[in-house]
Every structure is written in structure tokens, then in C-alpha cells.
Amino acid sequence: xxxPEGPPAGRRRGGRPRASHSMDAVLSExxxxxxxxxxxxxxxxxxxxxxxxxxxxxxxxxxSKDELxxxxxxxxxxxxxxxxxxxxxTDDPIADLRAxxxxxxxxxxxxxxxxxxxxxxxxxxxxxxKMYDRLGQEVLRLxxxxxxxxxxxxxxxxxxxxxxxxxxxxEPPREVVEGKVGRDEYLERYxxxxxxxxxxxxxxxxxxxxxxxxxxxxxxxxxxxDLLLAGLRLQAGL
Amino acid sequence: xxxPEGPPAGRRRGGRPRASHSMDAVLSExxxxxxxxxxxxxxxxxxxxxxxxxxxxxxxxxxSKDELxxxxxxxxxxxxxxxxxxxxxTDDPIADLRAxxxxxxxxxxxxxxxxxxxxxxxxxxxxxxKMYDRLGQEVLRLxxxxxxxxxxxxxxxxxxxxxxxxxxxxEPPREVVEGKVGRDEYLERYxxxxxxxxxxxxxxxxxxxxxxxxxxxxxxxxxxxDLLLAGLRLQAGL
DNA sequence: CGATAACATAGAACATTGTTCGATGTTGCA
DNA sequence: TGCAACATCGAACAATGTTCTATGTTATCG
Numbered sequence: 173x174x175x176p177e178g179p180p181a182g183r184r185r186g187g188r189p190r191a192s193h194s195m196d197a198v199l200s201e202x203x204x205x206x207x208x209x210x211x212x213x214x215x216x217x218x219x220x221x222x223x224x225x226x227x228x229x230x231x232x233x234x235x236s237k238d239e240l241x242x243x244x245x246x247x248x249x250x251x252x253x254x255x256x257x258x259x260x261x262t263d264d265p266i267a268d269l270r271a272x273x274x275x276x277x278x279x280x281x282x283x284x285x286x287x288x289x290x291x292x293x294x295x296x297x298x299x300x301x302k303m304y305d306r307l308g309q310e311v312l313r314l315x316x317x318x319x320x321x322x323x324x325x326x327x328x329x330x331x332x333x334x335x336x337x338x339x340x341x342x343e344p345p346r347e348v349v350e351g352k353v354g355r356d357e358y359l360e361r362y363x364x365x366x367x368x369x370x371x372x373x374x375x376x377x378x379x380x381x382x383x384x385x386x387x388x389x390x391x392x393x394x395x396x397x398d399l400l401l402a403g404l405r406l407q408a409g410l
Numbered sequence: 411x412x413x414p415e416g417p418p419a420g421r422r423r424g425g426r427p428r429a430s431h432s433m434d435a436v437l438s439e440x441x442x443x444x445x446x447x448x449x450x451x452x453x454x455x456x457x458x459x460x461x462x463x464x465x466x467x468x469x470x471x472x473x474s475k476d477e478l479x480x481x482x483x484x485x486x487x488x489x490x491x492x493x494x495x496x497x498x499x500t501d502d503p504i505a506d507l508r509a510x511x512x513x514x515x516x517x518x519x520x521x522x523x524x525x526x527x528x529x530x531x532x533x534x535x536x537x538x539x540k541m542y543d544r545l546g547q548e549v550l551r552l553x554x555x556x557x558x559x560x561x562x563x564x565x566x567x568x569x570x571x572x573x574x575x576x577x578x579x580x581e582p583p584r585e586v587v588e589g590k591v592g593r594d595e596y597l598e599r600y601x602x603x604x605x606x607x608x609x610x611x612x613x614x615x616x617x618x619x620x621x622x623x624x625x626x627x628x629x630x631x632x633x634x635x636d637l638l639l640a641g642l643r644l645q646a647g648l
Numbered sequence: 649c650g651a652t653a654a655c656a657t658a659g660a661a662c663a664t665t666g667t668t669c670g671a672t673g674t675t676g677c678a
Numbered sequence: 679t680g681c682a683a684c685a686t687c688g689a690a691c692a693a694t695g696t697t698c699t700a701t702g703t704t705a706t707c708g
Contacts, residue, residue: 191686191687193685193686215664215665215666216665216666217664217665217666220687225686226686226687226688227666227667227687227688228667228668228669228687228688228689229685229686229687231667231668232684232685232686236666237666288526291576291580292580301612301615302612304614305612305613305614305615306614307614308613308614308615308618309613311614312613312614312617319620319621320618321633322614322617322618322621323618323621323622323630324633324637325637326614326618327574327577327630327634328570328633328634328635328638330573330577331573331574331634332566332570332573332574332634334576334577335529335568335570335571335573335574335576335577336565336569336570336573338572338573338576339565339568339569339572339573374539374540374543375543375546376542376543376544376545376546376549376550376560376564377539377546379546379550379557379560380557380558380560380561382557383557383558387561392561392562395559395562395566396562396563396565396566396569396638398641399562399566399638399641399642399645400566400570400634400641402641403636403637403638403639403640403641403642403644404637404641406640406641407637407640431656431657453694453695454694454695455693455694455695458658463657463658464658464659465658465659465695465696466658466659466697466698467657467658469695469697470655474696475694475695
């Protein structure tokens with residue numbers, strides 16, 4: 173607790189500011205850290221070093237690490253919404269809804285940490301709310317549904333996207349992140365364990381293990397999303 | 411770095427064991443702490459105090475906090491699977507699949523922390539794998555699907571359940587946990603903010619705000635699940 | 649019965665983290 | 679010129695996960 177010696181004579185508190193940040197710089201560097209090595213890599217000290225400033229300075233922009241994560245999440249979500257705005261629109265609302273969901277999914281797969289914090293900020297953070305509304309706009313175009321059905325449909329899509337993306341985009345072991353072990357090889361380790369299971373006890377897992385082995389996350393996501401959208405189409409009477 | 415003074419004369423290291431744990435006691439108390447105040451409440455020191463022992467002792471049972479969380483998650487999942495085994499079975503596989511999913515959902519809503527860690531252990535932890543297989547068994551009974559379609563269907567259901575449950579089951583503010591503020595009142599605060607938005611900018615959110623206000627999480631979940639299952643039913647040609 | 653190894657416990661120290669305190673510099677404006 | 683809002687930062691703090699090392703307990707075997 174106590175320092176090894178008494179207070180050094182030349183201690184100087186405060187001092188001339190040496191770095192000039194900005195909200196945007198803080199968030200960008202925070203996102204960069206998250207991208208490089210996930211949530212544990214985002215520490216105030218690492219962030220301060222990147223910004224070339226002191227640790228306490230960051231607290232001028234955010235009140236806590238939670239807020240930093242919320243804002244960083246919202247920061248990238250703004251970019252995702254930009255990409256969504258650039259999507260071509262058709263006359264089929266469900267096809268467009270699908271395209272929006274796919275874009276959001278891709279963003280979370282690219283940034284595994286996003287999935288974990290996206291949910292937390294749903295409905296609170298500005299861009300998160302925008303995203304929610306953007307999905308809803310497509311459902312609105314369907315026309316025939318009641319507001320309650322519309323509310324349920326959008327919540328279902330969001331839940332599915334986030335749940336699946338967070339599941340698939342789990343932070344893989346270091347080896348895979350650093351490219352030492354291929355993703356296929358990594359999946360194959362699981363598959364081998366599954367193959368060794370007793371089919372009487374695990375009838376399903378042993379039955380589909382060959383499909384699991386070497387599967388494509390994006391294909392799996394689209395298949396599930398299409399099931400959900402087929403149900404929605406049915407409900408809309410199309 | 412160095413201690414402030416030399417090693418105290420009377421220091422005694424080690425000592426007579428005073429507590430007798432067991433893997434099960436460790437996990438049960440860990441779950442109890444998680445239930446009471448979520449993940450931040452689960453610290454090795456708090457857990458040690460509950461067990462009436464020392465902090466380091468816990469490391470004889472688990473190698474890290476991550477493993478502790480994984481094992482705690484799997485521990486409660488075992489109970490959930492017990493409840494699922496006791497469900498009545500019908501001759502409609504999709505109805506049974508629905509019942510299993512609902513039971514899993516309820517468990518995650520009861521324990522908001524479960525959602526966050528359930529995903530992490532999918533396919534790794536024993537009971538998590540059992541759960542996956544259990545859902546798959548119902549899909550197997552559908553018969554007509556290809557193994558790839560079956561694989562996709564189960565992954566979709568899991569993704570939806572986990573995503574929605576984690577979203578809905580977000581750790582609410584302290585006030586709500588402690589019952590000082592009713593859940594309805596809490597929702598109403600959101601609703602009020604939404605009502606104040608510009609309908610031109612947020613056409614959907616402002617359109618469904620009255621449905622959101624005072625909504626029932628379980629109803630919302632079932633509605634989404636039924637959309638997904640309707641799509642599955644369609645694919646199975648039923 | 650005594651030695652031995654596996655089982656189990658624990659105090660203390662450590663490194664790292666989020667956070668706070670207080671002092672100081674900088675800038676726009678009246 | 680002075681003052682208030684803006685911005686920066688070193689140092690200390692409290693809490694946490696983890697490791698090191700020493701010790702006690704128990705079952706087994708000769």
C-alpha cells in the first residue's frame with residue numbers, strides 16, 4: 173500500500189498539458205484497441221499511452237469504463253448505419269430487411285466484442301436506437317401487420333442477429349486470432365470430440381457433426397434468418 | 411514493489427485448514443452470489459468468505475475466474491435440463507421444441523447473468539452440449555430435413571433464445587433489482603423518451619411505442635419464437 | 649504403526665485495473 | 679487584465695485475479 177520510501181522531494185502535481193485529445197480520438201483509439209485484442213485489451217492505461225496523454229485525462233470525456241464501452245459501441249454503430257444507408261432498396265420490404273440484418277451481422281462478426289455490448293445499449297444509445305428504427309421501417313412497409321406484431325417482428329430479428337453473431341463471433345483462442353492455427357483446424361478439434369461421443373447419448377450432435385465440421389458462419393446465419401423471415405412473410409400473408 | 415518494512419517476526423504462512431469445501435459447495439455459493447447481484451458480485455474474496463475459508467483455496471477447484479464462471483453456468487444448466495426432461499412430450503416435434511426453448515428462456519430470464527455466459531460455453535461445457543443435443547432431437551423427429559437443414563435449424567433456435575434472453579434479461583438498474591422502482595415504471599421512463607422523438611426521424615419507434623410500454627417479455631419472446639418455428643414448419647412441409 | 653504421497657487449505661505478496669484528488673495549464677470573452 | 683470554463687495529468691487508492699509457498703489432513707501400503 174504505502175510507497176517504499178517517503179514522498180520524493182521533487183514531486184510535481186499537475187503540469188503543462190502535453191496532449192490534445194478529442195472525443196473522437198478517444199473513441200477511435202478505444203475501438204482500435206478492442207479490435208486488436210478484444211475487451212481485455214481496452215484499459216485506461218493502454219488507451220492513455222496511445223493518445224500520448226495521462227490516464228486521468230480520459231475521465232474528462234467519459235465518466236467510467238462502462239460509458240467508454242457504450243460510446244465506443246455506438247461509435248462503430250454509426251458507421252454500420254452509414255453502410256446500411258448505402259444499401260440499394262427494392263420493392264420487397266422483407267428482402268430489404270434481410271439486407272439490413274446481414275450488414276449488421278457482418279459488422280458484429282468483424283468485431284466480436286460488438287455483440288456483447290450491443291445488447292446492453294439497445295434503446296439507450298442514439299445509434300443503437302436508429303438501428304432499431306431502421307429495421308422497423310422495413311416492417312412498417314409490410315403494411316398489414318398490427319403495431320404489436322411489428323414490435324414483435326423487429327425484436328425477434330434483433331434478438332436473432334445479436335444472439336447468433338455473439339455466439340458465432342465468440343473471441344476465439346489466441347492461436348486462431350494470431351493466425352497460427354487455421355479456423356478449419358480449430359473447428360476440426362471440436363468435430364473430433366463430437367465424433368467420439370456416444371450416438372445413443374448424443375443422437376443429434378453425432379448426426380450432424382459432418383455438417384458442423386468446416387461450416388460457414390455466414391451461411392449458417394442466413395439459413396436461420398431466412399427461417400425467421402419465412403415465418404414473417406407467412407404472417408404478412410405474402 | 412518491496413514491502414514497506416522487513417518481514418514481520420511473527421508471520422505465519424499456511425496453517426491448519428479451517429474449512430472443508432467441495433466442488434459442489436463452491437459452485438453453489440458462486441451461483442448464489444451471481445443470483446444476488448450479478449457478475450460483479452462474484453469475487454474470490456466474497457466467495458471465500460461465504461465458504462468460510464481462504465481465497466487461495468478456491469484455486470484448488472478452479473484454475474481461473476473464467477473457469478469458475480463456465481462451471482457455474484454449466485452447474486445451473488444441469489438443473490434446467492432436469493426441468494426439460496420432466497416436460498410432457500407430444501407427437502408434434504415442433505411443439506416440443508417450442509416447450510424446450512421456453513424452458514431454457516425462462517431459466518435465462520430468472521438469471522440474467524446466464525445469458526452472457528451461456529454462449530461462451532456452447533459446445534464446450536458438458537451440459538451445454540446436452541442442451542444443444544436435446545433441441546436437436548426434436549428437429550430429428552421432423553424427419554424430412556437434410557442434416558445441414560437440421561444443423562441450421564437448431565443453431566437458429568439457440569441463437570434466437572440466447573440473443574433474446576440476454577437482451578431482455580439485461581441487468582436492470584439497482585433500483586429495479588431492489589424493488590424500489592417497479593418494472594412498469596422503469597419501462598415507462600424509456601417510453602416517455604421515445605414518445606418525445608421526432609416521428610419523421612424515428613417513424614417506427616414512435617409508431618410502436620404504445621406496444622412497447624408495459625409489454626411482457628415472455629409474450630414478446632414467444633411471438634418471435636413462433637415466427638421462427640413457422641418458418642421451420644414451412645421448410646418441413648407441415 | 650510409521651512413512652509417504654495425494655489431497656486440501658490458507659496467509660501474504662503481487663501486478664494490474666478502474667477511479668479519485670488536487671493541482672496546473674490553456675483559451676475565449678467581457 | 680481578469681476570470682471562468684475547458685482541458686490535462688501525476689500520484690495515490692481501493693479492489694481484484696493470481697501466484698508463491700508453507701502447512702495440515704487423510705488414506706494407503708509396507
